[in-house]
Amino acid sequence: MASERLVTVLGGGSFGTALASIVANNGYATRLWVRDPELAVHINQQHRNPRYLSDLVLPESIQATASLQQALEGAELVFLAIPSKGFAQVLDQALPYLHPDQLLVSTTKGFEEQGFRLMSQVMEQKTGFKHLGVLSGPNLAGELAQKQLTATVIASPDDLTRATVQQVLGNRYFRVYANTDMYGAELGGALKNIYAIAAGMASALGMGENTRSMLMTRALAEMSRFAVSLGANPMTFLGLSGVGDLIVTCSSPLSRNFRVGQALGRGQSLDQIVASLGQVAEGVNTVRLVKHKADEMGIYMPLVQALYLVLFEGHQPTEVAGSMMGREQSTDVEFVLPHDEVVKSARNITRVDT
Numbered sequence: 001m002a003s004e005r006l007v008t009v010l011g012g013g014s015f016g017t018a019l020a021s022i023v024a025n026n027g028y029a030t031r032l033w034v035r036d037p038e039l040a041v042h043i044n045q046q047h048r049n050p051r052y053l054s055d056l057v058l059p060e061s062i063q064a065t066a067s068l069q070q071a072l073e074g075a076e077l078v079f080l081a082i083p084s085k086g087f088a089q090v091l092d093q094a095l096p097y098l099h100p101d102q103l104l105v106s107t108t109k110g111f112e113e114q115g116f117r118l119m120s121q122v123m124e125q126k127t128g129f130k131h132l133g134v135l136s137g138p139n140l141a142g143e144l145a146q147k148q149l150t151a152t153v154i155a156s157p158d159d160l161t162r163a164t165v166q167q168v169l170g171n172r173y174f175r176v177y178a179n180t181d182m183y184g185a186e187l188g189g190a191l192k193n194i195y196a197i198a199a200g201m202a203s204a205l206g207m208g209e210n211t212r213s214m215l216m217t218r219a220l221a222e223m224s225r226f227a228v229s230l231g232a233n234p235m236t237f238l239g240l241s242g243v244g245d246l247i248v249t250c251s252s253p254l255s256r257n258f259r260v261g262q263a264l265g266r267g268q269s270l271d272q273i274v275a276s277l278g279q280v281a282e283g284v285n286t287v288r289l290v291k292h293k294a295d296e297m298g299i300y301m302p303l304v305q306a307l308y309l310v311l312f313e314g315h316q317p318t319e320v321a322g323s324m325m326g327r328e329q330s331t332d333v334e335f336v337l338p339h340d341e342v343v344k345s346a347r348n349i350t351r352v353d354t
Ligand SMILES: NC(=O)C1=CN([C@@H]2O[C@H](COP(=O)(O)OP(=O)(O)OC[C@H]3O[C@@H](n4cnc5c(N)ncnc54)[C@H](O)[C@@H]3O)[C@@H](O)[C@H]2O)C=CC1
Pocket: 011, 012, 013, 014, 015, 016, 017, 035, 052, 081, 082, 083, 084, 085, 086, 087, 089, 090, 107, 108, 109, 110, 139, 140, 141, 142, 278, 279, 280, 282
């Protein structure tokens, strides 16, 4: 069992609650910061979070609080499990209580609209701390709460952050793998949400396993293309935070993004879906932000473009899927056969035929 080393989780949603539960079960003193003081009192008295993962009985050692000062004082390691839209704001509020020796780890899978920043970049710019990291992987909060065997990635260029998070979170059902490519891991986690929406939609439309397999593999190609254009290492996409998270989120109705796609496929409007979800589905905003970034940088992202039409311009999913199948033929793995060469060969054949 661990000593009185204090770990703090900021954000008492599904993931923050699941994470706090693991840390406390591993024997660390654990504080959970939630915005609502009444919720903090409820968690401390009932040892359940009535709003998220309400069936999960929380370790009694978790101390919930709505005071950032109380949550952060003396914490060695701080996890930030706040949706991307509120991340920078919460970090600003937390800044007076943070210390440069503390380890800050984001679990957030999205982008900050201003400047198209990843959360690690927001943390770097706002704090200037050196012990920063990102936790990302195929980690459905509901399955973690059931102690299903699960693996994740701590990505950080900092040795201390990687080793500490492996020690604090690792146990008989949660295995923590290390990576130094913080941006690559973070990009994987944020981008896969886009394709989970597409997979949910395909499932609701009765499309089969061939379709899902095509979708996921082409999604991986598109994600890697985007990430390489932004300077990330494509090899990271072969790991748990890339292909691993893509598989789980494109396969499970436990994923909120997948469920958004299913509801769209059934014909519900985006506004209706978001209002009834009651939890964050980061992919909706990510489609919009990535579409604009891809346009700005000239990156070819046909799945993102198609999903944007469905989500924000009222196009029908079946019509968009049909038009995607009619695009010019392309390459399987562009690191092996570049796209331009396929186009060039096709043009040469056309010239011979005519
Ligand atoms: N739920 C999951 O399975 C996983 C979620 N994540 C990521 O973790 C992040 C958090 O997700 P969840 O906990 O699932 O979300 P959630 O929707 O379950 O809960 C969000 C929590 O953040 C709080 N919150 C929202 N805006 C806030 C603000 N401006 N200031 C303070 N608190 C705010 C809400 O009150 C709520 O407690 C997301 O980026 C998500 O993609 C990562 C891995 C797994």
